[in-house]
Amino acid sequence: MIAGFEYHPEYLTREEQENLLTEIREMIKSNHLFQPSMPKTDKPFSVAMTSFGSLGWVSDKAGGYRYQSFHPVTKRPWLPIPDKLLSIWSDLTGYTEPPECCLLNYYQNEKAKMGLHRDQDEQDFNAPVLSVSLGDSALFRLGGLKRQGPTTSTKLNSGDIVILGGEARNAYHGIDRILYGSSQLLKNGGRINLTLRRVNKA
DNA sequence: AAGTAGCG
DNA sequence: ACCG
Numbered sequence: 118m119i120a121g122f123e124y125h126p127e128y129l130t131r132e133e134q135e136n137l138l139t140e141i142r143e144m145i146k147s148n149h150l151f152q153p154s155m156p157k158t159d160k161p162f163s164v165a166m167t168s169f170g171s172l173g174w175v176s177d178k179a180g181g182y183r184y185q186s187f188h189p190v191t192k193r194p195w196l197p198i199p200d201k202l203l204s205i206w207s208d209l210t211g212y213t214e215p216p217e218c219c220l221l222n223y224y225q226n227e228k229a230k231m232g233l234h235r236d237q238d239e240q241d242f243n244a245p246v247l248s249v250s251l252g253d254s255a256l257f258r259l260g261g262l263k264r265q266g267p268t269t270s271t272k273l274n275s276g277d278i279v280i281l282g283g284e285a286r287n288a289y290h291g292i293d294r295i296l297y298g299s300s301q302l303l304k305n306g307g308r309i310n311l312t313l314r315r316v317n318k319a
Numbered sequence: 320a321a322g323t324a325g326c327g
Numbered sequence: 328a329c330c331g
Contacts, residue, residue, distance in 0.1 A: 153321085160322045174321095182320055222321095234321040258331095268331085291321075293331090 118269050119261050121245075121283025125209065129276040133201070134251055134302055140199050141221070141309070144169065148196045150223055151189060156181040163229040169219040170198045172316045174238065182238050184218065184316050198313070202249070206313050209280060210245050216313035224255065224308040227297035233260060233268075233289045236281075236314065244315030245282030251275050251311070252303040254296040260289035275300045 129137070150165040159178040168174055172184040173195045187194055198219045206216050222231065236246055250273045257279065260268040270293070273279065281288065295308050303309065 155322045156320055158320095158322060162321070164321090176321075232321055232323085236321090238320090270331095 119259065119285045119288050121281065121285035122259060122288075123209075123280040123282065124271060125278040125280070126274065127276050128205075128209075128278040129249070131276070131302075134276050137199065137201055137249075138251055138302065138309070140201070141311075144196050144199075145221075147191075147193075148188065149190060150221075151175075154178055162231075163224075164231060165223040165225060167221050168195050169221070170195055170217050172217045174218060174220045184238060202311060202313060205249070205278070206247055209278065210247060210282070212244055212315070214244070214315060214319040216244075216247070217316045218312075218314045220312045220314070222310040222312070224253070224292065224295045224310070226307065227295055229292075229295055229307070231292040233258065233264065233291040235287055235289055237287070239314055239316045241315040241318045242286055244319075245280050245286060247313040248279045248281075249311040249313075250277045250279075251309040252300050253306060253308040254299040255308050255310075256293040256296070258291050258293050259285070262287055262289075264289055272296075275302050 153176040254274045
């Protein structure tokens with residue numbers, strides 16, 4: 118296991134998860150989910166996305182992977198990151214500067230997954246990446262700094278938090294599978310992952 | 320390029 | 328078919 122991987126199982130209580138979800142559901146009404154697609158090939162992701170914060174992560178054929186200050190469909194600025202998430206960032210990372218991006222990945226069905234990749238569209242690799250899981254459980258795979266090499270698998274349940282810091286900040290990782298129907302938190306099923314990141318250097 | 324396919 |  119690469120250094121800098123932190124797993125905090127059951128960090129959020131059921132009530133905290135429900136409160137966070139209620140807030141997010143309201144935000145998504147105007148800060149809509151959209152379907153990103155791959156650079157060059159235009160192939161769609163199996164997950165739907167949106168972001169909160171001063172910068173959001175987007176991808177499409179025309180522009181490639183990037184951060185931008187506005188929603189790609191509505192062209193409006195992203196809504197602010199919920200205070201609860203800022204508190205979690207502060208409490209768990211101890212990182213002085215607040216996250217600029219909260220990327221929301223919605224794994225809507227049993228086919229949704231995220232291939233092995235590294236988060237490398239940011240300028241500040243000293244800051245950790247923090248992820249909150251809500252809803253159905255997922256199989257999370259973590260490798261090393263090269264695409265080839267040994268990996269470990271961790272089942273992430275609703276309310277769990279993962280931090281990729283230190284060496285693990287730049288490690289390959291992905292979601293192999295959603296254990297669809299394993300949680301009742303989301304009434305329509307599926308999994309929501311919230312990822313907090315610094316983008317620019319402090 | 321965070322995609323898919325294909326292999327053992 | 329599933330898994331790594």
